[in-house]
């Protein structure tokens with residue numbers, strides 16, 4: 001993929017009803033120029049995928065085939081080519097969040113299920129602030145992100161600095177400190193249809209407060225948010241705000257198992273970022 005492919009790649013995401021903006025594709029191209037792949041039939045772009053590497057761990061995403069070209073083996077070829085790129089980069093584990101349509105393709109290529117996430121969406125309506133929670137000071141951090149990179153690395157067991165520094169430059173994260181140290185952070189990014197809330201990383205109670213605050217700030221505007229199903233308190237917060245589950249995503253892996261730290265990984269960055 002090159003920058004000139006972005007308009008056609010974007011058309012595929014629009015056709016699938018996905019949320020990506022040109023900025024999402026350009027960020028991928030900047031982060032991993034050789035891992036952004038396209039499938040062409042007679043010179044026309046009909047499919048995409050992105051394999052983004054983070055020191056031995058890769059995130060595979062944006063596997064998309066034009067509706068007129070599906071079930072001809074193109075999706076499989078794209079994923080196989082992404083896996084070959086990961087191998088060439090010395091990656092031990094390839095991870096992804098699968099949609100129901102993607103799941104059979106990945107299963108056939110040896111991916112194993114890990115856990116489910118709910119994709120919540122809608123327009124936050126009611127007030128969600130839980131008055132029994134202690135009031136904490138929330139800051140917007142505009143510099144010195146190293147403690148956040150470290151917290152994220154402990155949560156995801158992956159060094160995602162190259163992704164986070166770009167997300168933070170686009171939209172500075174909200175943070176909560178306890179005893180002077182960053183306990184939790186949450187950020188967001190604009191989407192074609194909805195603002196994607198996440199990643200939300202750090203201790204659960206503080207992340208929940210950041211989430212409540214973000215939902216209040218987003219009242220009246222469409223949002224989406226991906227939360228592991230086994231975070232009942234966080235799922236309850238978004239449900240109480242009037243959001244509904246739009247689909248379930250399955251986190252899958254191929255290679256060595258990488259396990260998130262459940263006490264620090266709270267809200268995903270979305271299916272294309274993990």
Ligand SMILES: CC(C)(COP(=O)(O)OP(=O)(O)OC[C@H]1O[C@@H](n2cnc3c(N)ncnc32)[C@H](O)[C@@H]1OP(=O)(O)O)[C@@H](O)C(=O)NCCC(=O)NCCS
Pocket residue numbers: 016062063064065066069070071072073074075076077097098099100101102103104105108
């Ligand atoms: C998922 C997607 C990329 C698959 O692309 P595709 O080109 O149709 O897939 P392929 O033809 O290469 O199929 C690969 C394998 O999966 C199977 N498969 C593909 N679609 C399937 C479906 N809807 N139901 C059951 N099996 C399916 C094929 O039979 C094939 O198996 P085989 O190799 O044993 O014959 C395509 O459906 C798509 O773009 N969907 C919308 C976006 C999306 O959800 N992407 C996945 C993100 S995680």
